[in-house]
Amino acid sequence: MTEPYAVPVPKGYRVGSWEVRAPIATGAFGSVYEARRTDPREDLPRTAALKFLPTGTNTPRHLSHLRELVDREVELHRRLRRPRLIRMYETLTVDDPGRPALDGATVLVLERAEGSLAALLAGTPRPGNGPALLAQICEGLHQLHAAGWVHGDLKPANVLLMRDGSARLADFNMAAELEGTHAYTPAFSTPDYTPPELLWSEIGERGRRIRPSADVWAFGVLAHLVLTGSFPLPGGTPTARRDAAAAYARGTEELRLSPGLPDAWRDIVRACLARTHAERITTAALLRRVSAATGTGRRSLRLPPGPRRVSRRGAVVAAAAATCAAVGLGFGISAWADRGPDGSRGSRARETTAATYGAAELRTDKGVPAAYRLLIVETAHDCDRPGVTPTLIAAMLKVESGFDPDLSDPAKDEYGIARWTPSVLRWWMHDDGTPAESVPEPPFPPAESIPAMGRYLCWIAPRLDADLPGDHRVLIAAAYRTSYRKVNDAGGVPPKYRDYAARVAHHLKEYTPRDRT
Numbered sequence: 001m002t003e004p005y006a007v008p009v010p011k012g013y014r015v016g017s018w019e020v021r022a023p024i025a026t027g028a029f030g031s032v033y034e035a036r037r038t039d040p041r042e043d044l045p046r047t048a049a050l051k052f053l054p055t056g057t058n059t060p061r062h063l064s065h066l067r068e069l070v071d072r073e074v075e076l077h078r079r080l081r082r083p084r085l086i087r088m089y090e091t092l093t094v095d096d097p098g099r100p101a102l103d104g105a106t107v108l109v110l111e112r113a114e115g116s117l118a119a120l121l122a123g124t125p126r127p128g129n130g131p132a133l134l135a136q137i138c139e140g141l142h143q144l145h146a147a148g149w150v151h152g153d154l155k156p157a158n159v160l161l162m163r164d165g166s167a168r169l170a171d172f173n174m175a176a177e178l179e180g181t182h183a184y185t186p187a188f189s190t191p192d193y194t195p196p197e198l199l200w201s202e203i204g205e206r207g208r209r210i211r212p213s214a215d216v217w218a219f220g221v222l223a224h225l226v227l228t229g230s231f232p233l234p235g236g237t238p239t240a241r242r243d244a245a246a247a248y249a250r251g252t253e254e255l256r257l258s259p260g261l262p263d264a265w266r267d268i269v270r271a272c273l274a275r276t277h278a279e280r281i282t283t284a285a286l287l288r289r290v291s292a293a294t295g296t297g298r299r300s301l302r303l304p305p306g307p308r309r310v311s312r313r314g315a316v317v318a319a320a321a322a323t324c325a326a327v328g329l330g331f332g333i334s335a336w337a338d339r340g341p342d343g344s345r346g347s348r349a350r351e352t353t354a355a356t357y358g359a360a361e362l363r364t365d366k367g368v369p370a371a372y373r374l375l376i377v378e379t380a381h382d383c384d385r386p387g388v389t390p391t392l393i394a395a396m397l398k399v400e401s402g403f404d405p406d407l408s409d410p411a412k413d414e415y416g417i418a419r420w421t422p423s424v425l426r427w428w429m430h431d432d433g434t435p436a437e438s439v440p441e442p443p444f445p446p447a448e449s450i451p452a453m454g455r456y457l458c459w460i461a462p463r464l465d466a467d468l469p470g471d472h473r474v475l476i477a478a479a480y481r482t483s484y485r486k487v488n489d490a491g492g493v494p495p496k497y498r499d500y501a502a503r504v505a506h507h508l509k510e511y512t513p514r515d516r517t
Helices: 066-079 117-123 130-146 212-228 238-250 263-272 283-294 370-381 390-401 446-463 472-481 484-490 495-511
Strands: 018-026 031-037 047-053 088-093 106-110 159-161 167-169 183-185 208-210
Touching: 018 047, 117 159, 117 212, 130 159, 130 167, 130 212, 130 283, 212 263, 212 283, 263 283, 370 390, 370 446, 390 446, 390 472, 390 495, 446 472, 446 484, 472 484, 472 495
Parallel strands: none
Antiparallel strands: 018 031, 031 047, 047 106, 088 106, 159 167, 183 208
């Protein structure tokens, strides 16, 4: 590991409850290592990726700006948990005066992935699953933008690939929260993925002003690269392509879309690469177009089919499998490999899988589809109201739809895994409680439906009368099916919904781990 400023960490080094094993990747400002957990905690996976970022006083060349970059990434991870964003479990600080290069370093404990899109493209230009990966990347951007953040450095190295082949966005040290229409990011960028208006933009005291449209431009470049193996602007070097982008913005250069770009994607790429930010497509509209182009209806995560049944409420993106993952570094990854315990290359079984994620809170042997476990558990964790638990959400999804993401009942105007009515779903799609301007076409995939269900349940829970008899979780479920007012007025589950409530109660018991019954 010889990259400038890379953080050397010896095999066997311990930080917190983690023991470093083999190196995974290195970049200009930090390094990522595979690590295994050494204590019996059940709330963390057995293996993870440790991202060492030197932020102490003895860091190479005393790079004081690293602190700001780390703070940005940590802040986003702490505030956002979305299926298409790589997950952070905890942060640690190295206290080791005997190792000046490590002392004071911040360590991010992250999911471990199989590799990056950059590594995939290096070995397989124009991969066959490129359209599906692009759909998932677009889902990640939509989740990020809907939460009020801009990535700021979208590129192949910052897209991680999980064991099931799905994609997640990573490396958020350039990410920034929107303040109205803009956010402020450091003056770093990767020229090939930077829109023309930012190439020579003014840098103020707070950094460079950036809009979500910058991520849309980067997506357009990335899509062209994935689908054709080439960049959409001419030039044999990043500098030449940067100059071409500036000329394009002035109207003296044109896009040179490859003849190999599929027709369904040609208009998408052009909409992303409009000359000015105001002309570019919005992320929500982009997601709809990409979903149509891939023919997945935003179901690009290869969800299990499930039985066809009739349904009620809905969504925008798709559920993510909780597999062990690794995080990439910006500023160029120099190595990425799946290594065994001895550091040798080669595949091996992951110690934490989608099937076992959240096992302390949700039975793994009772039919909850592995692809939805992360989404169910994390949705429950986002609510601090008693009763809104992973088992409740899983039980309700089972009763509502049998975990079928494609359910459709036009007669009742109900769709998707959580049986959302579109007119109701729009009120629960956003974390901030503001209604969405539009709802995507049904059927609604799980990664929007399930979090929306969690928000609605979290709103219902405190509105139920405290002295109602029976299991509070079942009462919450009944209120979801009808309304909290009708449950309060009936003094419990209304007669019309007692069969529904009984089925929820049955699956609550079935999905609860034995040591919690």
